[in-house]
Amino acid sequence: MLMFIMSIKPRFANQVLDGIKRFELRRYIGIIPKPGDKIVIYASGHVQALIGEFTVGRVYKEKPSKLYSILKSIPNSGITKDHLKYICGSDEALAIEVLNPIRYPLKIKLNDLRMIIPDFKPPYSFQVLEEGDPLYQLVVLKLKEYSKIKNVNY
Numbered sequence: 501m502l503m504f505i506m507s508i509k510p511r512f513a514n515q516v517l518d519g520i521k522r523f524e525l526r527r528y529i530g531i532i533p534k535p536g537d538k539i540v541i542y543a544s545g546h547v548q549a550l551i552g553e554f555t556v557g558r559v560y561k562e563k564p565s566k567l568y569s570i571l572k573s574i575p576n577s578g579i580t581k582d583h584l585k586y587i588c589g590s591d592e593a594l595a596i597e598v599l600n601p602i603r604y605p606l607k608i609k610l611n612d613l614r615m616i617i618p619d620f621k622p623p624y625s626f627q628v629l630e631e632g633d634p635l636y637q638l639v640v641l642k643l644k645e646y647s648k649i650k651n652v653n654y
Contacts, residue, residue: 505622510546523595538554539596549610558597560595564589568584617634
């Protein structure tokens with residue numbers, strides 16, 4: 501199992517964590533998460549914070565037009581034509597199914613992250629988060645520990 505960090509606009513990040521948007525779209529950049537992998541959500545824009553995570557379900561890699569055909573055939577995918585603007589123009593794109601979305605009990609803002617990890621830069625799209633990575637060790641694991649104390653299930 502791998503872990504990734506993914507930058508998502510706040511509106512879409514909240515749709516993912518609220519269970520409304522059941523697939524996250526990405527331009528294909530050579531990385532393909534697999535079912536069971538975890539994705540930590542960094543809400544970009546005005547939020548600029550780690551706010552939650554989800555488990556990867558099915559992953560589709562297709563041309564954007566074919567991806568839309570697949571997703572519109574899945575009931576309650578949460579994907580509309582508005583969501584497709586992000587992947588238009590790319591040769592290939594990914595649709596990553598969102599399973600078990602979890603909102604962290606605390607948001608970890610970018611400024612706070614940089615106090616812990618001075619050179620932290622949120623990814624433009626997404627990147628692999630290695631288990632020994634300071635972000636994983638010092639932030640994500642601590643959020644999970646705090647969630648257990650607060651009785652938030654993982």
